[in-house]
Amino acid sequence: MEEAKILHRLKKGDVKALNEIIDIYSNYIQTIIVNIIGGSMSAEDIEEVASDVFYIIWNKAKEIRYGKLKAYISSVARRAALKKLRERNVHISFDDDNFEIINGIRSEEVTENRILQKELESVINKALDELNNDENEIFLRHYYYCQSVGDIATNMGMNRSTVKSKLARGRKKLRRILEDGGYYYENK
Secondary structure, three states, X not given: OOHHHHHHHHHOOOHHHHHHHHHHHHHHXXXXXXHHHHHHOOHHHHHHHHHHHHXXXXXOXXXXXXXXXXXXXXXXXXXXXXXXXXXXXXXXXXXXXXXEEEEOOOHHHHHHHXXXXXXXXXXXXXXXXXXXXXXXXHHHHHHHXXXXXXXXXXXXXXXXXXXXXXXXXXXXHXXXXXHHOXXXXXXX
16 A cells, blocks of 8 residues: 555554554664664564664654655654663664774763764765765665665665775765765764
8 A cells, every 4th residue: 555545544543554664664673773773682572672662653643644654654763762772771883884883882972972972974875975876875775774785785786895986985975975074073
C-alpha cells in the first residue's frame, strides 16, 4: 500500500496502519539498531529498542511529514539505539573509517557537550548538503546508518575502492567546508 495512505491512517489512530508499518519496516529498523548497538547488547535489548521505535512512531504520528516516513523511522531508530547505549553508559566515537565503543564516559562530559553537539550537527548537515549526491549518500550510509564499505558498495552497485575514495573525498570536502565556515577540527 502507498506510504501516504498508511501514514494518513496512522495519523488518525488506525492500529492496522501501525501493524503494516511494522511489517514493512521491521527488518530495516533492526538493521539500523544492530549496526549501531552491534555485539555490545543482547538480542532482547535490540528487540526492546525496536519496540521503543514503534511506540514513538505511534505516539508521534501526527508529527511525521508525508513523504518522509522512512527517513523519520531511520532517525528514530538511530536515536533510540544511541539512547540505549547511553543508558548502559556506553559512548560511541568515530574516526575516519569506523566506530569505537568506549565504556565508562562520565555523564557530565556528555551533558557539557550536548549544546555544542547540537550546533555542530546543524552545521554538518548544512555542509553535507553541499556534497554531490553520491558523496552525500555514501557519507550518510557509512557514518549515519553505520553501513560498512562493502555493504554500501553492494547496495549502490560500486566497487569497494570507489566507495572508499568517495568517502575520503567527502571527508576532505566536508573538512574544508567546516573550516571555511569557522569550525576547526584537530584530531588529537
